[in-house]
Amino acid sequence: MSGAEDLCRQIEEQGARVRQLKAEQADKEQIGAEVALLVELKEKLRIATGQPEPAKKGSGKTITVKTPKGTKDYTAREMAVRSEIFGKIVGVFERHGAVTIDTPVFELKEILTGKYGEDSKLIYDLKDQGGEECSLRYDLTVPFARHVAQEGIKKIKRYHIARVYRRDQPAMTKGRMREFYQCDFDIAGVYDAMIPDAECVRVAVEVLSSLDVGAFVIKINHRKILDAVFAVSGVPEDKIRPISSAVDKLDKLPWADVRREMTEEKGLSGEAADRIGAYVQLRGGPELLDTLRAMPELMANKSAQEGVADMDLFFRYAAIYNVLDRVSFDMGLARGLDYYTGIIYEAVLVDESERPAVAQPTAARAAGDGADVDESQVRVGSIAAGGRYDELVGMFLASGRGKKRAKDEVPCVGISFGVERISSIVMKRRGDQAIKTNKTAVYVVAPQGGLLEERMRIATELWDSGIATEFAYKAKPSLASQFVACGADVIPWAVFVGKDELERGVVRIKSMAAQDKAQGAGVEVPRADLVAELQKRLGA
């Protein structure tokens, strides 16, 4: 082997290594090091083969061949895993009677305005090229509410699996991207309290149990209870939104930091912050409702009474739905979005060994003491979230029709699954297991090469019979290349055609599965029976 050929081989192997690491979303430093080695090898090859130095960047109109920041391509392997995940999720949604609808990837800008609180700055706008001002959708919920209002729908249970867009600082390795899939399930319509709400949590438990994600807990809270907490703690009306945002960080930050944000950044009094702290660090199961009922100051608040009554019903239904052991009443859960009006929930993965208590309330911890935060309670990651939003559809009815009447309102509750996160967990758990990315069942092989038209004829017959079939796109393929194709694509069956066999009116069928290697040359079958023989083997 010449030096250049050796270099070529090394470059090919190194390239494969880099692609493999990228596919696994490996550590950036590691990828960087391997890329550097690749560049070095290529430079060696350039010198060895006497090629000129490549043009410097900027010297011509070189373009950057990559996907935009925060986006990525999905390889066949990733798509195979993803389609398996989507299949399971859709299976659950359909088990609960949902239909699916689709909305455009962009909306009129004003449809999205004022729906996402502090995060509105992350909305992607389209360039004004004359015409309407449009933005890429930020979630699937606002477009759903717009659709319900626009079409005058009174009730619908729908799911929607599609990509949404957020101009956030991407963190690809953590699965935080600018373009990512959401899988939403929502129930719209005037129904009795907490029945659809509990079903959404049941749906979440079914989905997450069916996927290979590990242990999880669904944290629950109620916006009306949270409103009451802010009211009785003395938070001024205009500070409720920012204080709520601060509370929402309790899953990532210790209480001391959250308190500091409330008092120093957001100008709340220390006393009010401490009162809030006593409430929002409470968590547990249904019996936490008794704890709340024993708090006269809180229960004097009408909003608190309504929230507690809802949560009482919720726990009753959750017990019937067999999901009580999966939910944790967490008074620190706030959820950032503006549009929630009732129950809110968030599913988080937990370390199997350090699962948060779900059945007994945790005593309120001393406010202001960061060291007191129980690290075992820190979540591994949020993988689904949702809640009730009774006024969102009405916002579009009001503005769209110049009036707003109670009878027009369409209350909604829903849940959204973060599939990027789920996929990357499933991919990681799957490791380097072979994943079949195609559905090919048969490869037509000419061991002595040639016989192109006969291979085409056989493929045509198999296609006509619905059998997924491939063959080498060469007039004279080598035997090795045909075997490599079977192996690389995990194709279970091969049909061998040879000149003398064709003269005898037969072909050979051979299983390509590793455990069947003992079968040797395979089985000869009459050419005319090939389709039937294969169908027998494929169980079709």
Place this chain on the structure above:
Amino acid sequence: MSGAEDLCRQIEEQGARVRQLKAEQADKEQIGAEVALLVELKEKLRIATGQPEPAKKGSGKTITVKTPKGTKDYTAREMAVRSEIFGKIVGVFERHGAVTIDTPVFELKEILTGKYGEDSKLIYDLKDQGGEECSLRYDLTVPFARHVAQEGIKKIKRYHIARVYRRDQPAMTKGRMREFYQCDFDIAGVYDAMIPDAECVRVAVEVLSSLDVGAFVIKINHRKILDAVFAVSGVPEDKIRPISSAVDKLDKLPWADVRREMTEEKGLSGEAADRIGAYVQLRGGPELLDTLRAMPELMANKSAQEGVADMDLFFRYAAIYNVLDRVSFDMGLARGLDYYTGIIYEAVLVDESERPAVAQPTAARAAGDGADVDESQVRVGSIAAGGRYDELVGMFLASGRGKKRAKDEVPCVGISFGVERISSIVMKRRGDQAIKTNKTAVYVVAPQGGLLEERMRIATELWDSGIATEFAYKAKPSLASQFVACGADVIPWAVFVGKDELERGVVRIKSMAAQDKAQGAGVEVPRADLVAELQKRLGA
């Protein structure tokens, strides 16, 4: 019934009528008339109920509740049809061994630049909000080529079903939209001539035959033959692209109009135009190749020789693939896109009674005589198109790596299906047939109302067994509302729970299918056997 109530009912009915017409994509005038009636009724109701006039537009911050121009929502009914179509298409793609990949909805702007000829002005740009300049993808082919180059892929057979974006003048009733789905199947890799090309046409025939679209023909031509035609007709190098665009309009315009565009708008000499006209009006089957071979002027051109050799092979393979009766060699087919380098094709629907000749060449018609155009040849509509593009991947390799070597090139051929068009044809053919939009198999009914928790328990058991189940989200639903739900959602089975039956430890199972109405009250089964009894009936 009071006047206002009567008006409400009328408005509701009229609203339903308008929605129905819109769903059917009815004639614009007709919709307009019905909308006007609806507005009139609403105004009557406003006056009857003494409500104030709605705020005039522009007087407040009223927002328009609609989708952006050229886009639409897909209802559950449309999605059910679409998912059936996608299922069939994917089935064919997978039968041919394709894997699927996914790319972002937007690309770096420079990736798309210079790929779409005159249509580049239709590209949607994202607003520059700091960072990279991005545009929505215009098709799936350029992102595919970018992906192949970026990942250093040497061969891949992939399909991709996703939406693309074109800022064109929308014509929704004709299915021309600004956001629409494409279903692409492409084969990339260095293979022997015309083998993947013929397979793409075979894929097109399988897809279109499996869908309920009616008769179709796949027009075929070759860019190299077209290049030769322009060369021997004396078209200057800088006019080839615009003249090619003009030829491409031959399917919509008579030759006289196309000739006028060539001479008057694009400055070609009349003699050159007439020479072109003699070639591009030729069409037929494989025997058209003999006609071409008998034209010494054309065959002296190297490009023509290569194109004719390719077409010869193509027809040989098309015969083996049993698609010869579906293809028509049409020398007027040009295809607008810049990137094609070899065979090009376009599938068009034809009126069953006026199917264009596919087996005998049509004599060249007198150039310049518009009246001579055979109207039976005017296509109903293009529903799939594609071709060979051998240099597109190389464009990204060249620019991405600062060099371009023949060994880096990845030749490609592919076909793209216009699913909007196909869907609207299938929807139209389906008429007002009931389309089940959900998968619900069982509805749990409490004929005397109540029994909410028992209904929930039964639903839980059925969900646990994988049976798609619904029930009324009310504590005390009326019998009528429960029956309406079963009927509206075409749910085949009902489980009836009643107090006395529960006491006796039984429930009733009843088929809700119309033909089973004779069964009366259904069949009583032990409560404990419910799941098993339903599974028996559902064949699960």
